[in-house]
Amino acid sequence: AQKVTQAQTEISVVEKEDVTLDCVYETRDTTYYLFWYKQPPSGELVFLIRRNSFDEQNEISGRYSWNFQKSTSSFNFTITASQVVDSAVYFCALRLTQGGSEKLVFGKGMKLTVNP
Amino acid sequence: EAQVTQNPRYLITVTGKKLTVTCSQNMNHEYMSWYRQDPGLGLRQIYYSMNVEVTDKGDVPEGYKVSRKEKRNFPLILESPSPNQTSLYFCASSLHRSPGAPLHFGNGTRLTVT
Numbered sequence: 001a002q003k004v005t006q007a008q009t010e011i012s013v014v015e016k017e018d019v020t021l022d023c024v025y026e027t028r029d030t031t032y033y034l035f036w037y038k039q040p041p042s043g044e045l046v047f048l049i050r051r052n053s054f055d056e057q058n059e060i061s062g063r064y065s066w067n068f069q070k071s072t073s074s075f076n077f078t079i080t081a082s083q084v085v086d087s088a089v090y091f092c093a094l095r096l097t098q099g100g101s102e103k104l105v106f107g108k109g110m111k112l113t114v115n116p
Numbered sequence: 117e118a119q120v121t122q123n124p125r126y127l128i129t130v131t132g133k134k135l136t137v138t139c140s141q142n143m144n145h146e147y148m149s150w151y152r153q154d155p156g157l158g159l160r161q162i163y164y165s166m167n168v169e170v171t172d173k174g175d176v177p178e179g180y181k182v183s184r185k186e187k188r189n190f191p192l193i194l195e196s197p198s199p200n201q202t203s204l205y206f207c208a209s210s211l212h213r214s215p216g217a218p219l220h221f222g223n224g225t226r227l228t229v230t
Contacts, residue, residue: 006158009156033215033216035218035219043204043223043224044221044223044224045206045208045219045221047218047219047220050216050218052216091158091159093159095215095216097215102147102164102166102212102215103161103164103174104149104161104219105161105175106151106158106159106160107158108156108157108158109158109159
């Protein structure tokens with residue numbers, strides 16, 4: 001079965017702190033894609049990053065960085081020097097292609113609050 | 117502007133009164149999908165469509181219907197809504213030919229069934 005686990009449900013930090021959001025996934029497929037989405041208080045879902053199962057390179061984009069490790073089935077997301085605007089719910093997701101059909105499985109989300 | 121448009125944004129209805137939430141995308145995407153978001157449960161897939169006239173159940177399809185008669189539209193139909201369908205609904209689309217392509221989401225429809 002495919003599953004995405006975001007063990008942390010809610011984190012509160014003070015501005016400028018670094019924070020890491022954990023994501024652990026389960027799948028037997030060898031080809032899959034992992035995503036992070038952000039949902040700010042306004043409610044829309046914003047795409048942040050994608051990784052495929054063959055690309056274990058970590059990525060840094062400004063204050064955001066992602067650590068993908070197949071050995072531990074994890075795809076963690078770190079915000080460096082957090083800002084109030086980072087306050088949002090963050091979702092990790094797993095997308096599979098199985099026999100011509102496609103499924104996208106989301107974790108339950110992690111609410112980040114960055115206090116000034 | 118490339119977008120996924122859902123209507124309405126807010127809907128309050130009563131148990132048993134049929135309703136339709138519309139979803140339209142202007143990006144010529146083949147793949148479209150509906151999700152519901154509930155506190156503590158994250159987003160769960162209701163139905164998805166790989167192309168015109170091709171639809172399949174997601175994880176929570178009970179009580180919902182969909183149709184895909186045109187590529188751009190993917191309406192969600194609740195034939196007899198019940199209070200447990202009170203939720204925030206999102207429509208999304210992406211290029212099927214690129215399974216790694218990110219989903220583009222609509223702005224959501226908040227449905228309340230009394």
